Amino acid sequence: MNLAVIGSGGREHAICYKLKQSPKIKKLICIPGNAGTEKIAENIKEDISDFDALYKIIKKQNVDIVIIGPELPLVKGLVDYLSEKKVRVFGPDKFASQLEGSKAFMKNLCKKNNIPTANYGVFNNFDDASNFIKKHGVPIVVKADGLAAGKGVSVCKSIEEALKNTKEILNGKFKSSNQVVIEEFLEGEELSYFVIVDKNSCLFFGSAQDHKRVGEGDTGPNTGGMGAYSPPPLLTAQLENKINKKIIKPTLKFMKDLGHPYKGFLYAGLMIKNGEPYLIEYNIRMGDPECQVLMMRLNTDLLEIIDLATKDKLGNLKIKWSNKNSITIVLCAKGYPSNYIKNSEIKNLFNISSDENNQIFHAGTYLKNNKTYSIGGRVLNVTSSSESLVKARNNSLKNITKINWADGFFRKDIGWRVINDK
Ligand code: AMP
Ligand code: GLY
Numbered sequence: 001m002n003l004a005v006i007g008s009g010g011r012e013h014a015i016c017y018k019l020k021q022s023p024k025i026k027k028l029i030c031i032p033g034n035a036g037t038e039k040i041a042e043n044i045k046e047d048i049s050d051f052d053a054l055y056k057i058i059k060k061q062n063v064d065i066v067i068i069g070p071e072l073p074l075v076k077g078l079v080d081y082l083s084e085k086k087v088r089v090f091g092p093d094k095f096a097s098q099l100e101g102s103k104a105f106m107k108n109l110c111k112k113n114n115i116p117t118a119n120y121g122v123f124n125n126f127d128d129a130s131n132f133i134k135k136h137g138v139p140i141v142v143k144a145d146g147l148a149a150g151k152g153v154s155v156c157k158s159i160e161e162a163l164k165n166t167k168e169i170l171n172g173k174f175k176s177s178n179q180v181v182i183e184e185f186l187e188g189e190e191l192s193y194f195v196i197v198d199k200n201s202c203l204f205f206g207s208a209q210d211h212k213r214v215g216e217g218d219t220g221p222n223t224g225g226m227g228a229y230s231p232p233p234l235l236t237a238q239l240e241n242k243i244n245k246k247i248i249k250p251t252l253k254f255m256k257d258l259g260h261p262y263k264g265f266l267y268a269g270l271m272i273k274n275g276e277p278y279l280i281e282y283n284i285r286m287g288d289p290e291c292q293v294l295m296m297r298l299n300t301d302l303l304e305i306i307d308l309a310t311k312d313k314l315g316n317l318k319i320k321w322s323n324k325n326s327i328t329i330v331l332c333a334k335g336y337p338s339n340y341i342k343n344s345e346i347k348n349l350f351n352i353s354s355d356e357n358n359q360i361f362h363a364g365t366y367l368k369n370n371k372t373y374s375i376g377g378r379v380l381n382v383t384s385s386s387e388s389l390v391k392a393r394n395n396s397l398k399n400i401t402k403i404n405w406a407d408g409f410f411r412k413d414i415g416w417r418v419i420n421d422k
Pocket of ligand 2: 210224225283286287288289290
C-alpha cells in the first residue's frame, strides 16, 4: 500500500519509522517531512494548509491512506475535504476536531456529560472574566479558547497576571478565537492517555508521561514537551477503568449522538489526584513526544491498525505492546521556547548507530548538501528502550553526547518522578 503522512515533527518521523516496518508498505511519503523522514520516506515539500495542493500530490502518488499528524489541518477540515474526494484518510472530521480546536466546546461537553474536569467559565468580555477571577482567587488558569500552538495556557499566581493574560486573549492575541476560558487550578500528576477510535470501536493506544516545562525539576515556561516515558507506573488497571468509564466513553457517545462519531487517535490530557482522573484537555492526534516512545513499544503492524481503523473494522484487534520501558529526551535549539537559534549545523548525527532499542527521531531538521541543519525549537528526540527506565535514560543520554551540536540543550532529568522512586 502507499501511505502518506502529513506533518514534519518527531511524531511524524516515529509514525513513518513504524509504518516502514510493515510488510504491506509499498511507498511511504511524508509531507513535508524533515531530515529524518527523508532517510526512510519520500519527502514532498508542500504547505499543509493548502488542501488543493495536498490533494494533487495524493492523487499523483496513488496514495491509499493519508495519516494526518498535527492538529491544525484537522481543525481546518482536511478530513472532510479529502473524504469528499473519496480519499481514505485517518483522523477526526472538522466538527469532532473541536474537541481540541475549542476549549469552550470541550468544557461544555464535560459539563453536559458530568465528565470530571476543572471548574471553569467561558467569557467574551473583560468585566465578567475579571469578576470570575477575583471571586475564585489564585492560582488560576487562563486559556485561549482556540488553537494557540501550545502558547495559549498560563497558570497564573497573581490576580494581576490573570487579568493581563485575559485582556490579551480578549483583544485577539490568538487569531483562532477571542474567547477566554478561565479555570480552577488542578493539583496532581499529569498523564497522557491514548485511544484509537473508529465508528464501532475504541482501543487502548498506550499511555505516557510528558515533561512540559523547559527546565530541570519541572521549572520555567511551558513547552510542547521536553521528554516522555512509557509505560507510566501511575496508570493502574483501576485508574484505567475510571478513565474509560468517566471520560472516554461518555465523550465518544456524545460525539456519536451529535452525528459526528469520533475517528482517529484521541489523546486525553489528564490530571490524576488521589487516584481520580480529571480531564485537562483533549487532543485529536497523537502526542509529541509521547508518540515517539509509544512507537518504540508498539508490537503490532501500524499499517494494519490504520488500515482497519479507516474501514471501521478495528473490532477486537489485539494491539500488542512491548513491556520494555521507553524514554525520549528532546534536544532543543538554545533559546527555546522563546526565540531560538535556527539553521545551525548538527554534526555526527547519522554516525550514531540505531537499532530497535535506540532511535533518534527528527523534528525541526532539514538536509542540505547532505548536511543536517536545525530549523525548529524542538529538534531531535533521542529515544531508547530497555528493561529498566534508568538504563533507557542512560542510553539516551549516552547517544546525545555523541551528537556534536553546540547550539542544543536538553533536560537530563526526564523520568525523575519514576526514577527517583526506585
Ligand atoms: P493544555 O493546553 O490545556 O493542556 O494546558 C497546558 C498545560 O497547562 C497542561 O499540560 C498542564 O500542565 C497545565 N494546565 C492546564 N490546565 C490546568 C489546570 N486546570 N490545572 C493545572 N494545570 C493546568
Ligand atoms: N506532548 C504534548 C502534546 O502533544 O500536546
